[in-house]
Amino acid sequence: MPKTHVETTINGEPQEFLCEPSESLLAALRDGLGLTGTKEGCTTGDCGACSVMLDGRLVPSCMVLAPEAIGRSIETIEGVAQGDSLHPLQQKFLEHAALQCGVCTPGFIVAAKALLERNPDPSEEETRYWLAGNLCRCTGYDKIIRAVLDAAAEMREATA
Amino acid sequence: MLSIRYEAPASVGEAVALLDADEGAKVIAGGTDLLVQYRSGLREPTAFVDVKRIPDLMEISIDADGLVLGAATPAAEVFENTEIRQLWPGVAEATDLIGSTQIQGRATLGGNLCNSSPAADTVPALIAVGAQAVIAGPSGERELAVEDFVTGPGQNVLGRGEFLVKLRVPRPGPRTSDAYLRLIPRTEMDIAVVGAGVALTLDEGGTCTAARVAIGAVAPTALLVPDAAAALVGSSVDDAALAGAAQAASAAASPIDDKRGTVAYRRKVTGVLTQRAAAIAAERARER
Numbered sequence: 001m002p003k004t005h006v007e008t009t010i011n012g013e014p015q016e017f018l019c020e021p022s023e024s025l026l027a028a029l030r031d032g033l034g035l036t037g038t039k040e041g042c043t044t045g046d047c048g049a050c051s052v053m054l055d056g057r058l059v060p061s062c063m064v065l066a067p068e069a070i071g072r073s074i075e076t077i078e079g080v081a082q083g084d085s086l087h088p089l090q091q092k093f094l095e096h097a098a099l100q101c102g103v104c105t106p107g108f109i110v111a112a113k114a115l116l117e118r119n120p121d122p123s124e125e126e127t128r129y130w131l132a133g134n135l136c137r138c139t140g141y142d143k144i145i146r147a148v149l150d151a152a153a154e155m156r157e158a159t160a
Numbered sequence: 161m162l163s164i165r166y167e168a169p170a171s172v173g174e175a176v177a178l179l180d181a182d183e184g185a186k187v188i189a190g191g192t193d194l195l196v197q198y199r200s201g202l203r204e205p206t207a208f209v210d211v212k213r214i215p216d217l218m219e220i221s222i223d224a225d226g227l228v229l230g231a232a233t234p235a236a237e238v239f240e241n242t243e244i245r246q247l248w249p250g251v252a253e254a255t256d257l258i259g260s261t262q263i264q265g266r267a268t269l270g271g272n273l274c275n276s277s278p279a280a281d282t283v284p285a286l287i288a289v290g291a292q293a294v295i296a297g298p299s300g301e302r303e304l305a306v307e308d309f310v311t312g313p314g315q316n317v318l319g320r321g322e323f324l325v326k327l328r329v330p331r332p333g334p335r336t337s338d339a340y341l342r343l344i345p346r347t348e349m350d351i352a353v354v355g356a357g358v359a360l361t362l363d364e365g366g367t368c369t370a371a372r373v374a375i376g377a378v379a380p381t382a383l384l385v386p387d388a389a390a391a392l393v394g395s396s397v398d399d400a401a402l403a404g405a406a407q408a409a410s411a412a413a414s415p416i417d418d419k420r421g422t423v424a425y426r427r428k429v430t431g432v433l434t435q436r437a438a439a440i441a442a443e444r445a446r447e448r
């Protein structure tokens with residue numbers, strides 16, 4: 001069966017892989033490239049665990065075909081920390097204990113980062129709506145929202 | 161199992177040729193309907209034809225005639241466009257209702273229309289503003305009104321080798337605006353129980369001179385309801401006219417009973433949402 005050869009950019013680095021044409025980008029990232037930070041929850045677009053950035057837009061990678069990545073630029077949770085230094089969102093998730101099992105966390109962080117890039121000072125309501133497609137079965141959300149708002153405040157201070 | 165092909169044509173002509181040559185090929189825009197259907201075994205295409213590399217399909221342009229909206233532009237890009245939000249607030253709010261932020265990064269208005277679900281949120285909004293669908297096919301291009309596009313649940317006018325290239329929305333004149341409302345049991349991430357889109361024009365004295373009312377999720381396809389529009393035209397969009405529009409919309413609905421709502425409930429809510437959407441559209445029209 002012919003596989004499709006995909007050349008793409010992931011977290012700023014050129015990458016290539018082979019995939020089935022009908023495979024999802026999520027499966028290609030996890031199984032093909034070993035980038036298992038991006039999580040699989042539902043594979044039906046409902047949970048947000050598989051969130052990645054595709055050409056600068058937040059998308060569910062389970063709703064993207066792997067060959068669509070050809071020539072595009074993808075950012076995953078693996079690209080969020082700078083070497084050993086955590087992104088403020090990651091740091092705040094730890095400080096606020098905004099995770100329990102952690103399966104939803106990469107999706108929340110990628111989605112929250114996309115929010116803060118567009119709106120450095122979101123209200124609680126804006127934050128809750130933006131993240132409405134990220135489901136968490138453990139935390140009850142409040143700690144996640146607090147972590148995001150706290151990270152936003154810290155990032156604003158750092159750039160002020 | 162034969163491997164499914166992935167094709168990414170660079171032009172409208174190439175896409176038509178691919179679709180015409182293979183009846184089992186399916187267009188993929190955002191994939192938020194198609195991939196869910198494919199993975200659940202509902203659809204088994206022979207090829208995915210990704211139309212997002214065709215410039216016409218990704219175009220958003222606004223001029224004196226109105227809006228040209230490439231069929232594959234993601235919902236997020238449509239909603240982020242401040243000019244679209246100002247000129248067609250009802251279309252924008254319907255677009256913003258689709259799924260989550262993530263889904264809106266993928267889902268398209270073209271896909272919403274071509275999937276042809278009776279509950280598709282943007283369809284009544286597009287019908288209300290008089291949107292036209294531009295279709296390309298083996299015998300060239302044709303254009304038809306959005307209300308004539310969907311022919312039944314999951315069915316539409318597209319023939320072999322045909323696909324949707326873009327939507328055209330006429331520019332609203334003075335004191336013209338629109339609104340879309342839907343009912344779902346919660347605030348996010350659900351399928352419409354009822355949807356209602358209204359566009360209307362007021363004269364300088366505040367009398368309604370033109371109106372279009374469309375309802376969704378309460379019949380096999382979204383419906384244009386001329387009787388509801390007639391109830392508004394000639395009035396100042398006062399309570400009596402709104403009640404008349406509500407009654408006409410309820411009468412036009414032929415909903416089904418399901419877990420989301422009963423026939424009687426949906427019929428009632430159709431009127432309520434029509435009335436509220438008309439009041440919002442009128443308020444917006446007064447401000448324009």
Ligand SMILES: Cc1cc2nc3c(=O)[nH]c(=O)nc-3n(C[C@H](O)[C@H](O)[C@H](O)COP(=O)(O)OP(=O)(O)OC[C@H]3O[C@@H](n4cnc5c(N)ncnc54)[C@H](O)[C@@H]3O)c2cc1C
Pocket residue numbers: 044045046186187188189190191192193194195196211231232257258259260263266267268269270271272273274275276279280281282318322323324325349350351352
């Ligand atoms: C979690 C979730 C929440 C959702 N919430 C909503 C909601 O609130 N409201 C709502 O209305 N919908 C909702 N949807 C459904 C879906 O997101 C929308 O219908 C969306 O607009 C489909 O667009 P798409 O680009 O993803 O379509 P695709 O899945 O790419 O395509 C849908 C169908 O249309 C065909 N098609 C697509 N583009 C073209 C074209 N240009 N020419 C010809 N055929 C074409 C495809 O072959 C396929 O049959 C939701 C879906 C999910 C997964």
Ligand code: FES
Pocket residue numbers: 039040041042043044045046047048049050051060061062063
């Ligand atoms: S795995 Fe993609 S949205 Fe749930």
Ligand code: FES
Pocket residue numbers: 098099100101102103104105135136137138139
């Ligand atoms: S921490 Fe377990 S799902 Fe969110």
